[in-house]
Amino acid sequence: RLYTGPLFEKYNAVNRGGSLTGETSPFMEKRFHQLCGEEGEENRYTTTIYVITSGLVKASKLSKVVTVFRGMRGGILPP
Numbered sequence: 001r002l003y004t005g006p007l008f009e010k011y012n013a014v015n016r017g018g019s020l021t022g023e024t025s026p027f028m029e030k031r032f033h034q035l036c037g038e039e040g041e042e043n044r045y046t047t048t049i050y051v052i053t054s055g056l057v058k059a060s061k062l063s064k065v066v067t068v069f070r071g072m073r074g075g076i077l078p079p
Helices: 008-017 026-036 046-060
Strands: none
Touching: 008 026, 008 046
């Protein structure tokens, strides 16, 4: 629920617009500062994002590898 609930928007803004190194799109950088604080006072949710990532990695080791089909408009799934 943490990653899919209301805080998803903030976590997504941190991951896409809050880069300390590298380039980000101006739109995402602006959105990051709107949601997570002004320059120099941002909350990057470092521990929370780390814990979510760690949980996903651990859960992925418990599940079997299966073929994933992605939906496409007008597409047909194989038999």
